[in-house]
Amino acid sequence: MKSSVPFVSLAALHWAHIQAKPAASATRAPTSQINSRPQPGTWTRRATPPSCGLGGAGRLWRCDIEGLSWSSSARAQPEATMTWELVLWLLALGALLLLLVQLLRFLRADGDLALLWAEWQGRRPEWELTDMVVWVTGASSGIGEELAYQLSKLGVSLVLSARRVHELERVKRKCLENGNLKGKDILILPLDLTDRSSHEGATKAVLQEFGKIDILVNNGGRSQRSLIMDTNFDVFKELIELNYLGTISLTKCVLPHMIERKQGKIVIVNSLAGIVSVPLSGGYCASKHALRGFFNCLRSELTKYPGIIISNIYPGPVYSNIVKNALAEEVTKTVVHAGDQSYKMATSRCVRLMLIAMANDLKEVWIAEHPFLLVAYLWQYMPTLAIWMTNKLGKKRISNFQSGKDADSSYFKIWKTKHE
Incomplete structure (x- = not known):
């Protein structure tokens, strides 16, 4: 036998692969679209490596799995923005507290701030x-x-x-x-x-x-x-x-x-x-x-x-x-x-x-x-x-x-x- 994977397993794999694809791309997309920028929050198929396609159902199964990727940029971008906003708010709060401390020191001062330091x-x-x-x-x-x-x-x-x-x-x-x-x-x-x-x-x-x-x-x-x-x-x-x-x-x-x-x-x-x-x-x-x-x-x-x-x-x-x-x-x-x-x-x-x-x-x-x-x-x-x-x-x-x-x-x- 040329493959150690039963025919039933191979059929189940292809069925799962097809269900994961968007309905509009049930057929194989042209090569020019494979490397196009993915839409956030979708499954996309990467270009098939040259070594895939021959050599039995096991290698085909492995190449099909590796060819799938999930685009999560829609979730990562808001998280990064929120992180930077939090950092800026913390810096502003720290500057305000420092200003208040210096103001209190000044009101109680009997010398310039460098001297008191x-x-x-x-x-x-x-x-x-x-x-x-x-x-x-x-x-x-x-x-x-x-x-x-x-x-x-x-x-x-x-x-x-x-x-x-x-x-x-x-x-x-x-x-x-x-x-x-x-x-x-x-x-x-x-x-x-x-x-x-x-x-x-x-x-x-x-x-x-x-x-x-x-x-x-x-x-x-x-x-x-x-x-x-x-x-x-x-x-x-x-x-x-x-x-x-x-x-x-x-x-x-x-x-x-x-x-x-x-x-x-x-x-x-x-x-x-x-x-x-x-x-x-x-x-x-x-x-x-x-x-x-x-x-x-x-x-x-x-x-x-x-x-x-x-x-x-x-x-x-x-x-x-x-x-x-x-x-x-x-x-x-x-x-x-x-x-x-x-x-x-x-x-x-x-x-x-x-x-x-x-x-x-x-x-x-x-x-x-x-x-x-x-x-x-x-x-x-x-x-x-x-x-x-x-x-x-x-x-x-x-x-x-x-x-x-x-x-x-x-x-x-x-x-x-x-x-x-």
């Missing part, structure tokens, strides 16, 4: 700043004083500079009482930023004492509270000499040492007044805007020294004596009524965020509570709206100051918590 996930000052030599100007009060206290707990060597030597002695004693330093770790170096001829000698004194300068914190300066039209020109000159020219003079004395070592940090304690426009502080704003422009240019010129970090820090209102010591209409006059300062950010919190910025080499740092932080963002991204708001609030600010209140506080009734 560094506080959460970044390097710790306790790890990064140990064993460094840190030179702090304006160390006799305010932010500089608090910075000395917190640095003394990190195991650094401190250089404290200001004009009032007796105040520097007081700060040193407190650092030794509450910190981890010994007397030899703290150098008191009297310094007048307006006496630029003394800056080179002061720099040499620090290098002779400690052999290096890892961090220079330019914190010295004064604020101002007076209307531009009422202010003597000498006040503007004094603010530029002290806040701007004195700072860049000392920096230029220290910078060659850092370039020689190819490393170091230069920290500029600027102000939100270096970003925004603040009525009653025209000369102060000018000096702080000048600092921002100068040090941003310096950073660009030092790109071949990646180990030298320029960090501009912009605190908002901080609880200190800055208003009490601010210049008024004359160089010899200071503010008579400082007003209530209790609504301002605690100095300890401001300094902690500064240390985090220093440990993480942040280049631009905003430290302020709302609404002052919000105003800074508006000046950065929506200046037209910011100018309109400043003009509206400026009238109230001037009125507050002239009536003996703090210029910044009275139109923000929500901040009335006393700082210890």
Whole structure:
């Protein structure tokens, strides 16, 4: 026998094959139609391989079965579309959740988002700043004083500079009482930023004492509270000499040492007044805007020294004596009524965020509570709206100051918590 398949089996196979075909194609389709595109959801017959057709019923049965295929594209295409739609919806939902999280963080923020991220996930000052030599100007009060206290707990060597030597002695004693330093770790170096001829000698004194300068914190300066039209020109000159020219003079004395070592940090304690426009502080704003422009240019010129970090820090209102010591209409006059300062950010919190910025080499740092932080963002991204708001609030600010209140506080009734 030529085939091992009984005749009855062969007949049953052909009957099943015929029933599976569409009624319109009961006869064998021409060769030109065999390879045509199948309709979705139908049985189609592929071209018969050359080896089929002879050699017995068994081979014919096998070729007939292999020649059938089921087109399922009608079901696959909708499933693929639904999968991509689901992926897109999930991505959109994830983006929305991320936006909501960032919005909540912003509403509770007391610093820019990069700074707060560094506080959460970044390097710790306790790890990064140990064993460094840190030179702090304006160390006799305010932010500089608090910075000395917190640095003394990190195991650094401190250089404290200001004009009032007796105040520097007081700060040193407190650092030794509450910190981890010994007397030899703290150098008191009297310094007048307006006496630029003394800056080179002061720099040499620090290098002779400690052999290096890892961090220079330019914190010295004064604020101002007076209307531009009422202010003597000498006040503007004094603010530029002290806040701007004195700072860049000392920096230029220290910078060659850092370039020689190819490393170091230069920290500029600027102000939100270096970003925004603040009525009653025209000369102060000018000096702080000048600092921002100068040090941003310096950073660009030092790109071949990646180990030298320029960090501009912009605190908002901080609880200190800055208003009490601010210049008024004359160089010899200071503010008579400082007003209530209790609504301002605690100095300890401001300094902690500064240390985090220093440990993480942040280049631009905003430290302020709302609404002052919000105003800074508006000046950065929506200046037209910011100018309109400043003009509206400026009238109230001037009125507050002239009536003996703090210029910044009275139109923000929500901040009335006393700082210890």
